[in-house]
Amino acid sequence: MGFLEGEGTFGIKTGSSMYLQVAQKNTSIYCINAIIAFLNSLKSNLLKDSKILPINILSTINKKTNVISISISSVDALYYYILPLLDNSKMYTFKKIDFKLWRMALLLKIQGYYYLPAGKKLFLDISDILNKRYSTGSIENLDEKIEDIFNRFKAILTIDPPFIVKDNIPHVDNVRRFRSENKSDSPKTIYIYDNDRLIKGSPFNSYSDAHKALGLKSTSNTCNRYLDTNRIYKSKYILTSKPLSGSRC
Template identity: 35%
Template sequence: MQFALPIFILPDFVNFTSGYQFPKLSSLGIKGLSRVNSEFLAWFSGFTDAEGSFSIVPNNTKQTIKFQFRIRLHQDDRSVLDYIAKTLGIGSVFMDNNSVVFQVSSNSEIQDIIIPIFKAFPLCTTKVYDFDKFCQAVNLKLANGSYTDNLFKETLALKDQMNTQRSPSLLAKASIIDPYWLVGFIEGEGTFGIKASNPYFQYAQLASNDALLNSMAQFLTKLPRAISTPIIHYVPEASKPSVSLNKRTNVITYSYASIDFFYDYLLPFFLAAKFYTRKYVDFYLWAIVIICTRFGFSKLPEGIQLIRRIYNCINKARYSTAINPSSIVTQAEIDAVFSLDSPYSNPEIVLSHSTEQNARLLSPGRSGKQINVYDNGILMEGSPFNSQADIAEILGLERATGSTLIGRYLKSGKTYKGRYTFHFKGIKNG
């Protein structure tokens, strides 16, 4: 991977037999970029749609204009901007408080490199309208040389139609999604997140980009399934996102929460992708949470603790400027959990049922579910027990209320009365 990102290894029982195949893109012969592969440039277009900006910067006193292309990121993400600058052979990278900026302000570099890139690999969000006005302003300069009063005013008029001053009536269009563009966009605007120990995936933009976001959803819905077990559990609606609009910010969010969709379709797609930013770390650790949940390790105290560790070290929590920054989860921590016996007996059986169906097999009173009780780390006589109510009775509790109490300790992995811990035993095959 790029930039000394951690090299993570998935557990042996994760075996995708097929999945999405990223296409090989032909070179478009951009002068000065013959050495740069088209896959990177398509990714760069998506990343720019998420994080880039085009600016016309006037000097009213001297009546001159400066053109700028910028990508601004958190200071911890400098490595990707250094890589972009080195790969394209243009621009500069500098620190600005807690941010790092990649900037191209040379007229020749903008004319010969930046503009041709986005002509060949078009932007898809409403940022394309900023790019259009930007190109018009650059062309005015090229055609006329020095600025007359009228030319200066004409350029300022273009500036006043860009970025925050762009007309709200300008909407992004539905698009045929390029997978490399999509990965770049997700590295900038996507979130591989965890909420209440449950993984989710989302992407968001201003509501003027809704048609584009819907095109992305359609692309993800059509991803190929990457495992060969019979599809007896999958519900097509699981691949459809929930869509919400924040009326205060006018931001629309597409969000997904299906473990089965993640494991069978989305996870293999991003595993096949090439990441250029530290979003790779978020993605991989998010993938570990999916695997923990799909195969039942999230039911174990060690799995619960691992998910908490992951939650505390991804996305904003991984930045050096976070209130309580946490170290990245290590491969050793991950391996320690996956070396345990899963509450689920057989990966093939697991994958032929939905995550919800497998979870029901472990619920109180269901056949095949048993629980070990440890007293100060020593297996308690009578283990494994067939129900939480039986455990409650042994511990001198009323069966009904005690069963609920034991269930909470099972889920949290905490120690009861400073001595008792509860662990699921593997369910019966079939």
């Protein structure tokens, strides 16, 4: 845990990919190998016939800094293998708050709340704090925002989770099933507003067309991240599945 508190990262990449990372100088290769061996030795309480894949550790090196990073990014591995270890460990630095936020995000993901509008908004708010705490200096009203996140997390847990974790079904399979069963709930129209005014071509009938209008690749994840979340994309665009009241065409 010392390595994790010192050089570890509880991260959420742009979009929704979660990861746990530990970095060390390449002169500490023995430490890196020992950490990898330890992580690979972790056990889980998965059912014997579970299709959950075993833990997979990615190792990369930054040639400019000679820093080796090892990371785990599978939601299943983070939940079934890593989280039990972290839940039974004590943290003494500022990483304790990072872990609590990251843990909430992981539970939102693995239990399927992320795929509900309120859950996605909460997940993205957690992501914002984790990604801005150390890159942009102080965050205004940080304590109040964190308290709000905790309260919203407690509230969303009162809803039955979309995914039943105890069934040990791989996360990707749960997502595929959920999306198939809820196709009718998926927004078919995307409205994009710039200063309360619809941009040219809006509304759009597909994520692909909306992304192209924003100058993005058609395969971008932007609509998934911003649609109906009240979050502003690039400090100017609002994406909704329904027209905004009082907006201008």
